[in-house]
Amino acid sequence: MTDTLDLDLRPVIAEQPNPLLFATVSGAHLYGFPSRDSDVDLRGAHLLPAADLVGLREPEETRSRMWVRDGVEMDLVTHDLRKFVRLMLRHNGYVLEQLLSPLVVHSTEAHRELVALAPRVLTAHHAHHYRGFARTQWRLFEKTGELKPLLYTFRVLLTGIHLMRSGEVQPHLPTLAGRTDGAPGYLPELIAAKAEREHGDAGVDRARVRADVERLHGVLDEAQAASVLPAAPTAYDALHDLVVRIRLQG
Structure with missing residues (x-):
C-alpha cells in the first residue's frame, strides 16, 4: 500500500453496526x-441478522459513509451478503x-470462500459491463477533457x-499497460500526470486518443467473441448455500 493507505483502519471496522465480512480498497489506489x-x-x-430479512421493514442492504480520518477523506460502501x-x-x-482486491483491510472465512468461488462467476458477458463503463467514462471525458475519466x-x-x-480480473492499469498488446504507449505518462493532480485537463491529442479508444473497443469485441469463458455463472448453487449457511451462523 502507498503512504496514503498507511492508516490504522481497525477502528473503522469496529464501528460498523453489523459484522463486516470483508473490506478492501478500491478506486484509484486499486487501479494504480x-x-x-x-x-x-x-x-x-x-451481514444483516436474519430477523432483518424476514420482517415487514425493508432492510438496509447497502450502507454508505464518508468521513475524514487523519486528514484523508474516506468513503465506505458495503452491501449485505445476499x-x-x-x-x-x-x-x-x-x-x-x-472482492478480489489485493488491498485487504479486513477479511473473514466467508470472504475467502467468496474469493474461491469468484472464478465460477466469470462469463463472456462481463465484457458488456466493461464496454458500458468505458462508454460512460468516455462521454464524461469528451464533456470535461479531464484526465481522470480518460484513464478510467x-x-x-x-x-x-x-x-x-x-x-483473470486485473484492474491495475500500469500492469495492464505492460501486459496488453496494443495498449497505447503514452499510458505511463498519463498515469504519472494523474499522480500529481486529481483533477485537471488531460492535455492530449483528442483525435489520437479517440482513435485508440475506438480501436480498443474493437479489440474487446474480438476478445469476447474468442473467449472461452462460459455464457453463464456455474456457482449459483454454491453461492446460495454459502449465503444461507453464513446467515444462519450469524
Whole structure:
C-alpha cells in the first residue's frame, strides 16, 4: 500500500453496526493511479441478522459513509451478503474487483470462500459491463477533457480485454499497460500526470486518443467473441448455500 493507505483502519471496522465480512480498497489506489489527494474508497460486504430479512421493514442492504480520518477523506460502501452475491451473479465486474482486491483491510472465512468461488462467476458477458463503463467514462471525458475519466476509459477497456483473454480480473492499469498488446504507449505518462493532480485537463491529442479508444473497443469485441469463458455463472448453487449457511451462523 502507498503512504496514503498507511492508516490504522481497525477502528473503522469496529464501528460498523453489523459484522463486516470483508473490506478492501478500491478506486484509484486499486487501479494504480492515485493522486496525492485521492480519497480512500473502501468497499465490502456486511451481514444483516436474519430477523432483518424476514420482517415487514425493508432492510438496509447497502450502507454508505464518508468521513475524514487523519486528514484523508474516506468513503465506505458495503452491501449485505445476499445483495453482494446477487451483484456477483449479474455480470458486475465492479463488485468482483472489490472482492478480489489485493488491498485487504479486513477479511473473514466467508470472504475467502467468496474469493474461491469468484472464478465460477466469470462469463463472456462481463465484457458488456466493461464496454458500458468505458462508454460512460468516455462521454464524461469528451464533456470535461479531464484526465481522470480518460484513464478510467482505458482502464476498463484493458481490464475487459484481459478478462476475456485470460479469465483473470486485473484492474491495475500500469500492469495492464505492460501486459496488453496494443495498449497505447503514452499510458505511463498519463498515469504519472494523474499522480500529481486529481483533477485537471488531460492535455492530449483528442483525435489520437479517440482513435485508440475506438480501436480498443474493437479489440474487446474480438476478445469476447474468442473467449472461452462460459455464457453463464456455474456457482449459483454454491453461492446460495454459502449465503444461507453464513446467515444462519450469524
